[in-house]
Amino acid sequence: MVGEWIADRHGVGVDVCIHEPSREGDERNHHAHILTTTRRIEGDELTTKTRELDDR
Template sequence: VHAEIVLPDGLDAPWARDRALLWNAAEFAERRCDARVAREFEIALPHELSDAGRLALTRAFATDLSNRFGAAVDFAIHVPQGKSDERNIHAHVVMTTRVITADGPGEKTLIERENRWLIDRSLPTT
């Protein structure tokens, strides 16, 4: 029904709003062939909400993730097709594992860091 890429507030990175450029850059930024380039969340959306309400809810979730971790968040809202339960409206939310900068992917986001790395820098582990 809807697909969108959300970037951290105040970031001017037009390249990251292009899905192909974003995910190719995310792949290229990794050194290992088996590296994690994204985290995926699948969220159920209340069927009682309007289309606009579901979009606002998903966009707010994506914006929070993007601002909290500095990552690009790509989301798509799906409605059931065929014989599926018509109430199974959901969103696929995919977040880069690296901070997004104006020039390309940067360092790994805090969610990707090991607890030891976080503790050494007096950062929370949760």
């Protein structure tokens, strides 16, 4: 899964939500939201900021 790969590679927390189209909307609108922390997770704590995922 993409979320697990991002978490393992960058050491950040990741939340993935997959959505189906609404009943009234376009039936092709399957999509996902991927949210990450901006800090690394070490044990039970958020630590240093990660910059690998910054848009540069």
